Amino acid sequence: MTKILIVEDERMIADDIKYTLDQYGYEVSGIFNKGIDAIDNMSALKPDMILMDIMLEGELNGIETGEIILKDHDVPIIFLTAFADSTTVESTKDIAAYGYILKPFEAKELYATIEIALIKHKSEKKLKESKALSESMFTGNPEPCVYLNNDFQVIDINPRFKEFFGFSLEEIKGKEIDALIIPEEYETEATKLSSDTLSGYVYFDTFRKNKEGGILPVSISAAPIVIDGKSKGSFVIYKDISIRKKVEEEREKLIEKLQKSLDEIKTLEGLIPICSYCKKIRDDSGFWGNVEQYISKHSNVDFSHSICPDCLKEHFPDQYKKMKDKGNI
Template sequence: MAKTKVLIVEDEAIIAKDIENVLTKAGYKVVGSFPTGEAAIAAVEELNPDIILMDIMLKGDLSGIQAAEIIREKSNIPVVFLTAYADENTVDKARSAIPYGYIVKPFKENELIATIEMALNKYKEDEDLKKERDMLKNMVIEKSDQDSIFVKADYRLNRVRYSDIYYIEALKDYVVINTEDNIYTTHTTMKEMQRILPAKDFVRVHRSYIVRLDKIFSIKYPDLVIEGKMKVIPIGGMYRKELFSRLNLV
């Protein structure tokens, strides 16, 4: 089994060497150690590490946070920050780089290893979710003569007819597709659902809701009611005009 490749970016030579010794002893492969963000960025493509340990406060023109942001945009390699500061201001600044963890110096060997393993597991989960989302997008048939989509839920792909959908609800990083008989929760966005669903049949009425027009039972602003389920759905102010323009009013 190939060893996990780690790149160290730390401007204190003694600390960098200590980290390298700990990681080597634990079975990792340290592919490089650099004192500046600039040097790390230049070496990332060639060394192709699995994970990067990055000190936040570095010598040179770039901070560890800035270097991590550049690496994330170019290479999408998970970064764990090393820092002697755990104050709220430092953590807030570091969030912009979307790190996979923090280690506060000085740290114990088991803390370092545990943080790396958790970061690698989280990164793998994120990549798997991206692949699943891409697969779902590829499974969606977008030709106008098609009447359904495939939704990944409950570890399988489920065919859902557009005509069976009553409404879609946003739930953090997921959407919940409600039909007459089933509920499907899948990892995608409302924006993506708007792109997929036929615009002639569906309308977004709230930042958290898309409804099928012919499933609307009644409207009494600021709410509407979905037939059958009698689900009350709020109408967002910015979506009101679009909704009413799509109705056959008499």
């Protein structure tokens, strides 16, 4: 149920308004004849709307009361007045009034004014929240962002854009973005990207330059701004990918190094000619050499020399016996 606060210094009129509101199913959250009392009770009552007489008794009139209330409370105010002259209306120009009701008024007139004001306030609140969310996503975005018009001229930038590229909004507003941050060798590419942005979403890794001419690796995300089916410009995000590029370069160097190591590895495969008697091996040039030489030449293997038990027994029988007795063989 919609709660309505009445601020009216004429008790009969206030009671008449309350009766009308009750008939239409509204809840009257309170009735005050002074502005200061309405201000003091706002937090406790939390009304959805205020019907405020402009000419109140006390130190504050209705307009002054409304201005103070709106500083801390988002609530629609409809002003009640016995005067419809331009001076009265002009006096409320600095406050967001949601309607005026001329006293005396009809019940249907009051009801219609209240309903229109509630709908207007609800719509404005949604629009305000949507705008606040959009601005928060833009200004608070951790990546450089820019709004462009259909001629790709700068409309607005976020703080991260200034930090990343070095330009302030005052320096570049109204200027073409390509003339500011496109390296010469990427001009053709940038022209195509701009064209693609007007017709759809763009995602592309490339390079841009900052105010000092330094080259910056970026990942561009861009999309058109479409309102009522018509393009009104574009929104572009420049994600800093310098760390990613560095990692990719280090990975490529590692892969290259590993490939080089693999290429240097020597392997033995295929049919190897070996003498049946002396066990020498013939290499590709026709030279016969011992097994050690051949394997060392065709692989990364080195040899250490020892003697097997059979050869030890045959050629060094005394040494064999000693080792046998000691249990070493």
